[in-house]
Amino acid sequence: MPELTEILFFAAVLAVSGVLSGLLAGMFGIGGGAILVPIFFHVFGLLGVPEEVRMQLSLGTSLAIIVPTSIRSFMAHRARGAVDMELLKGWVIAVPLGTLIAAFVAARASSVTLRLIFAVIALILAGRMIFNRASWRLGDELPKNPARFLVGTSFGILSGLMGVGGGVVNNTFMTLYGRSIHQAVATSSGMGVLISLPGLVGYVIGGWGAPGLPPLSTGYVNWIAVVLIIPITLIMAPYGARAAHAMSRQALERAFGVFLVCVSIQFFVGVFS
Known part of the structure; x- marks a missing residue:
């Protein structure tokens, strides 16, 4: 068993990660998972988890943790009228289906x-965001069904395997079809709801008795x-959403x-060391 001072230190690290994840949830529509997963991995390791x-x-x-954070972030963005509700409604089955497949895998x-x-998915998407050019387009309109359904399912799989709210893939997808980064971020917050709820159920069932x-x-x-962490992220998410709408598209994408x-x-x- 770790010493009390170690436990308090881990709790402090988790609290800081909660602040950052809440801000990121609002700013990038990613639910904060991209920062929580690596922190959890190391903290659980220090606590002796195999x-x-x-x-x-x-x-x-x-x-x-993304469940309430995404809901809070989605409500903040929807209040600004920035969410593409038509796209989310079209993914109400596809995205959860993909997330459940990811939990099984x-x-x-x-x-x-x-x-x-x-790591690989994060690096590919980072290159797209950092070196983005306005000429990088796949089209002017988002794909229709059945392509849209398949895209939603694949996003659910990728996000479920990364423990994130979907913003890391949906932001890239929507901007490649001419949507603004601000609308992409706002819509990704709603996608986080579609991913986190079935993801929670899937990972509970998948790890039962492990x-x-x-x-x-x-x-x-x-x-x-x-x-x-949840109380901290709920408090910070609206501040992140406010910051997102105050930043330029280029600054938001590069950050x-x-x-x-x-x-x-x-x-x-961590893998190759």
């Missing part, structure tokens, strides 16, 4: 595989971390990209 279940636990716990994949998936889980865990969700690069490097170093 590597075999550590990444899955980090992903599931992140998605559980994650329960059977290795920790190293999940970390590499996280060995080596820390106390107060239900499947791959640790409720100590959830209870500690998002640099953040993803840092996260990706951190995971690559």
Whole structure:
């Protein structure tokens, strides 16, 4: 068992991550998971959680925290009239379906595989955001069904395997079809709701009875971390949404990209060191 001073230090680190994840949820529509997952992975490791279940636990716990954060962020963006509700309604089945598939896969994949998936996707998307050009377009209108349904399902799978709210993929998707980064961010906050709720259920079921889980865990969700971080993220998300609408498109995209690069490097170093 770790010493009391260690536990307090871990709690302080988690609290800081809660502040950052709440701001990121509002600013980038990503639900904060992209920062919570790597922090959880290291904190759970220091607490003695076996590597075999550590990444899955980090992903599931992140998605559980994203539930209220995404709802709060979505409400803040919707109040500004920036959310594409038509797109979200078209994904109400596709995105949750993909997320449940991801939870099933994650329960059977290795920790190293999940970390590499996280890092590779984050790095690809970072390149798109940092080096974005206005000429980079796939079209002027978002795809129609069945292509749109398949896109939503794939986004659910990728986000579920990364423990994020979907902004990392949806922001890129919408801007490639001529939508503003501000509308993409706002819509991604709603997508986070469609991902986090079924993701929570999927990771609880997928990790039910798994060995080596820390106390107060239900499947791959640790409720100590959830209870500690959720209040902080709920408070900070509206401030992030306000900051997003005050920034230029270029600044918002580059900030998002640099953040993803840092996260990706951190995971690559962890895998190959």
